[in-house]
Amino acid sequence: MKETMEETMEEDILALLKENVIQGRRTKDDEGVDGDMVGTPAVLELTQLMVESDIAPEIIIKQGLTAGMQVVGDKFATKEYFIPDMLASAEAVGAAMDILKPILEAADIETKGRFVIATAKGDIHDIGKNIVAILLKGAGYEVKDLGIDVSPEKIVKVVREYKPDFLGISALLTTTMVAMGKTIEALKENGLRDKVKVLVGGAAVSEEYAQEIEADAYCVDGFHAIKVLEDFQKVKT
Amino acid sequence: MLIIGENINASNRRIAEAIRARNSTFLQELALAQSAADYLDVNVGGGKGSTGQEIEDMKWLIDIICKVTDKAIVVDSANPEVIEAGLKQGVSLRAERSNRVAMVNSVNAEKARLEAIGPLVGEYRVDVIALAMDDNGISSRVEERIRACDLILEGLSRYNIPAERVYFDPLVLPIGVDTTQGQVTLKTLEQIKARYPEAKTVVGLSNTSYGLPQRSMINDAFLLMLMYAGLDSVIVNPLHSSTIGSIELGEMLLGKDAHCKKYLKAHRKGLYQEKH
Known part of the structure; x- marks a missing residue:
């Protein structure tokens, strides 16, 4: 009897966590998308509570955080949500991940993978790249952001030393897009091309261009990137 | 304007x-x-x-x-x-x-760019748009954007280009990504006007509303605020009648339209009809 009560409580609190992700509420002081929820526990407080109640971090991530972000992604796709809504949710999830990360590490549970992200050489546009980085972190990836105007040589060095599973390169301009192809060439020359999956995106980039430079995937936006990564995971297992 | x-x-x-x-x-x-x-x-x-x-x-x-x-x-x-x-x-x-x-x-304040563009602007005696950024990209802080403007004026002075031929762009980043950015652009613009009274200012407006609904309404409202802060010039789509209407409106409210002539002309041309 006691066990079922606990299970119900666990389900309730997970549903509440998911709802708060959808509302984009990081802490109890945030009001949320739908109106005034100030004062009620939000993603940060609920995650803390669940950790204290010994609920497994994998369950918190999957049934609370990721489930919530999926709904946010759907609402963004249908234009009910806009970039600020999406960022509020992703930041809330990022805060929860900061709480969960040491527990995951202590228990030796693997994250979904290491993701290195950069804006192509010659390009200094980083708004889109930063949004993607926040979303990926929220989706449970370990994200290392190399910033803007990153040379192929630097990327090769990081791939060799940090050993990421995925590499994301962004370019806004057709003039800087070519640096993506050069980066992939440099990875090949250094024998690293099969060590990392390369995802490309940004305003200038297209599916055709991604194929031309032999990237592993073209991503329209951050949510698309998460879906592409999930497909990679399915192939792996 | x-x-x-x-x-x-x-x-x-x-x-x-x-x-x-x-x-x-x-x-x-x-x-x-x-x-x-x-x-x-x-x-x-x-x-x-x-x-x-x-x-x-x-x-x-x-x-x-x-x-x-x-x-x-x-x-x-x-x-x-x-x-x-x-x-x-x-x-x-x-x-x-x-x-x-x-x-x-x-x-901009990037050394190579200054050395390539400066001589051309000097030789052909034209005006120049100067972006308040350097090799590290666009700073999200006012002080660093002003520092870039200082470097640009110093660099251009080597080619005998006076401040009155420079149109500083304080730069506009999306409000939807960082809500402090409206103020950053406005404050940078104010400081440019105070620091170099002879210099002009210009912005490319549409970036401000990126990722938000009702973009033209946001652009037009921000344009009015920038005009109050001293904006001299704007890069826009002149086919957008609401934008041109906002410019006439702003000039009138700021006392730059004698007898409201331009505003009334815009009204008679029907520039404000579709909006309200």
């Missing part, structure tokens, strides 16, 4: 194709349609073409535009060689009419 029309830009696929196909009718119509603008920005660098091709494109484009309009040209390119070609073309057309290129878009 000096209005710079932004529509002839090869980052738009249709424009790039028209340039490649040498479709002068289409591009000349585009120039004529921007009648509300004072200057026309001309950019050919949206494609994957070589420098040589971009130079030919720029010369041809300036030539055909100047055949149909008296408006001055703003040469816009990431490549200094293309900018130089545009400036030369403007001079070669001067025999027929007045100097056709009035402005270069753009320079």
